[in-house]
Amino acid sequence: xxxxxxxxxxxxxxxxxxxxxxxxxxxxxxxxxxxxxxxxxxxxxxxxxxxxxxxxxxxxxxxxxxxxxxxxxxxxxxxxxxxxxxxxxxxxxxxxxxxxxxxxxxxxxxxxxxxxxxxxxxxxxxxxxxxxxxxxxxxxxxxxxxxxxxxxxxxxxxxxxxxxxxxxxxxxxxxxxxxxxxxxxxxxxxxxxxxxxxxxxxxxxxxxxxxxxxxxxxxxxxxxxxxxxxxxxxxxxxxxxxxxxxxxxxxxxxxxxxxxxxxxxxxxxxxxxxxxxxxxxxxxxxxxxxxxxxxx
Amino acid sequence: xxxxxxxxxxxxxxxxxxxxxxxxxxxxxxxxxxxxxxxxxxxxxxxxxxxxxxxxxxxxxxxxxxxxxxxxxxxxxxxxxxxxxxxxxxxxxxxxxxxxxxxxxxxxxxxxxxxxxxxxxxxxxxxxxxxxxxxxxxxxxxxxxxxxxxxxxxxxxxxxxxxxxxxxxxxxxxxxxxxxxxxxxxxxxxxxxxxxxxxxxxxxxxxxxxxxxxxxxxxxxxxxxxxxxxxxxxxxxxxxxxxxxxxxxxxxxxxxxxxxxxxxxxxxxxxxxxxxxxxxxxxxxxxxxxxxxxxxxxxxxxxxxxxxxxxxxxxxxxxxxxxxxxxxxxxxxx
Numbered sequence: 001x002x003x004x005x006x007x008x009x010x011x012x013x014x015x016x017x018x019x020x021x022x023x024x025x026x027x028x029x030x031x032x033x034x035x036x037x038x039x040x041x042x043x044x045x046x047x048x049x050x051x052x053x054x055x056x057x058x059x060x061x062x063x064x065x066x067x068x069x070x071x072x073x074x075x076x077x078x079x080x081x082x083x084x085x086x087x088x089x090x091x092x093x094x095x096x097x098x099x100x101x102x103x104x105x106x107x108x109x110x111x112x113x114x115x116x117x118x119x120x121x122x123x124x125x126x127x128x129x130x131x132x133x134x135x136x137x138x139x140x141x142x143x144x145x146x147x148x149x150x151x152x153x154x155x156x157x158x159x160x161x162x163x164x165x166x167x168x169x170x171x172x173x174x175x176x177x178x179x180x181x182x183x184x185x186x187x188x189x190x191x192x193x194x195x196x197x198x199x200x201x202x203x204x205x206x207x208x209x210x211x212x213x214x215x216x217x218x219x220x221x222x223x224x225x226x227x228x229x230x231x232x233x234x235x236x237x238x239x240x241x242x243x244x245x246x247x248x249x250x251x252x253x254x255x256x257x258x259x260x261x262x263x264x265x266x267x268x269x270x271x272x273x274x275x276x277x278x279x280x281x282x283x284x285x286x287x288x289x290x291x292x293x294x295x296x
Numbered sequence: 297x298x299x300x301x302x303x304x305x306x307x308x309x310x311x312x313x314x315x316x317x318x319x320x321x322x323x324x325x326x327x328x329x330x331x332x333x334x335x336x337x338x339x340x341x342x343x344x345x346x347x348x349x350x351x352x353x354x355x356x357x358x359x360x361x362x363x364x365x366x367x368x369x370x371x372x373x374x375x376x377x378x379x380x381x382x383x384x385x386x387x388x389x390x391x392x393x394x395x396x397x398x399x400x401x402x403x404x405x406x407x408x409x410x411x412x413x414x415x416x417x418x419x420x421x422x423x424x425x426x427x428x429x430x431x432x433x434x435x436x437x438x439x440x441x442x443x444x445x446x447x448x449x450x451x452x453x454x455x456x457x458x459x460x461x462x463x464x465x466x467x468x469x470x471x472x473x474x475x476x477x478x479x480x481x482x483x484x485x486x487x488x489x490x491x492x493x494x495x496x497x498x499x500x501x502x503x504x505x506x507x508x509x510x511x512x513x514x515x516x517x518x519x520x521x522x523x524x525x526x527x528x529x530x531x532x533x534x535x536x537x538x539x540x541x542x543x544x545x546x547x548x549x550x551x552x553x554x555x556x557x558x559x560x561x562x563x564x565x566x567x568x569x570x571x572x573x574x575x576x577x578x579x580x581x582x583x584x585x586x587x588x589x590x591x592x593x594x595x596x597x598x599x600x601x602x603x604x605x606x607x608x609x610x611x612x613x614x615x616x617x618x619x620x621x622x623x624x625x626x627x628x629x630x
Binding site: 229285 | 438441
């Protein structure tokens with residue numbers, strides 16, 4: 001696909017354009033990492049776009065009021081984790097389906113993001129040099145952000161494939177009943193992954209705030225559909241139909257390549273939405289048939 | 297004797313959640329009346345009902361999908377497609393009624409695809425409907441490249457669809473009660489209504505007792521799609537323009553209404569959905585009267601949903617201590 005686009009739109013293969021793609025894909029990759037595992041576990045989390053918005057607003061409000069960037073980010077991450085924890089409580093203690101719990105929590109997160117800025121975005125006058133360096137800096141020719149993402153994903157891949165936690169995760173996704181009977185601590189796992197997902201979503205939000213130099217209560221974009229498409233495309237690419245982190249990273253990059261390529265070709269943006277939707281249906285269908293993934 | 301007692305207890309508990317709910321509703325209504333003298337007037341209540349009708353009808357459709365044990369995450373997307381289809385034909389100068397029908401047809405066709413994908417091909421419902429929905433949403437940009445459509449809106453009479461009144465009662469309120477009574481009769485007093493519940497309760501048993509499981513799932517998705525489209529057509533008519541993002545607001549309130557209903561009656565039901573959406577809507581109306589900013593509406597939806605989840609489960613756990621529950625509940629409501 002990269003080759004195809006570079007062929008039809010020469011601007012695509014421009015080095016700075018490629019870097020820009022990889023950089024935006026990295027931010028998306030942060031957002032979908034937590035989601036990947038939750039989907040692998042057979043649950044769903046719809047909170048991540050709103051928690052990202054909340055994280056960006058939290059950071060912005062503290063920075064505007066003169067708090068140090070790093071402390072502001074720390075507070076933003078910490079408060080966002082509360083939403084993940086709330087998800088966990090609703091699912092574990094009150095035994096409600098993850099979809100319902102996360103719909104409830106996400107509306108609250110969204111409203112909180114709006115309340116922080118009284119309905120408006122918060123514009124930041126300057127970005128701390130450290131954050132600036134994380135988002136835009138380069139080591140040699142490679143953006144620092146990309147290196148961070150690669151490290152993060154390698155770590156995640158290690159956890160997923162080489163530790164007990166990763167095996168528990170897939171065991172829960174494959175056969176919940178059997179997993180419970182062998183004594184896998186389901187509740188702990190649900191808590192930890194929903195909290196992790198909120199933390200990563202919020203971190204993605206902070207990065208977005210730095211990119212837009214503003215805290216946004218509503219990121220105008222299709223992060224939700226993009227995120228799920230990345231997860232399902234990724235599941236299709238590697239590991240025969242199981243959502244997994246490396247796949248999601250590839251999925252996130254593919255989606256960015258697609259979006260960027262179509263824009264350069266001058267195709268209206270809604271065509272991108274349609275194509276992504278179709279890709280997602282294709283991904284789900286293929287997974288369902290190869291693995292009997294559906295619960296019918 | 298023992299069994300009778302047990303039955304009595306469970307009967308009591310079933311009523312308890314309804315009583316708790318009505319208590320909460322009463323407290324909310326009284327509080328809003330005290331805070332604002334305009335709240336409890338006929339005019340305002342009619343306006344609240346008109347506002348309610350839009351997402352309450354969406355929630356009604358979703359009730360059917362939840363009853364057959366599925367989730368639909370596409371109805372808000374496909375309602376945009378229906379709304380834009382109608383707006384496009386209105387803009388081209390077509391009369392309101394055919395445009396409305398074409399809009400509904402457009403929404404229904406997406407519902408058919410949902411039904412086939414989930415019912416027949418058994419793809420995971422949430423993900424498949426999100427994907428199909430986003431395709432439908434992308435298609436709603438086709439008509440105007442994402443721009444507002446407002447040609448002919450004022451002259452064609454489409455506004456009457458939402459703003460017309462029959463004996464002083466706004467049309468949307470009539471649609472609301474019409475659809476709800478119809479749905480109530482179908483879901484709770486007919487054989488096919490019981491079949492919907494059977495499919496949602498125990499699919500294997502339903503199949504063995506001769507119920508065509510796929511057919512009911514298919515129908516539920518179509519009902520959901522049509523009612524969501526209908527709601528967005530009302531919304532489009534009342535706003536006086538076609539907007540590609542207009543229907544997206546329907547998602548959260550509809551899910552919240554259905555699940556408040558589930559926590560009252562312990563299963564999805566027409567009455568429960570109505571009460572759920574009524575509670576949410578009346579609070580939103582009250583806050584609008586107090587000039588609360590728009591984002592408070594989301595907060596109300598989210599907190600009501602979370603509170604409903606918590607209340608319904610606490611109750612099951614502490615079945616014995618009746619007094620305790622209503623007390624904690626009052627505290628939460630206050």
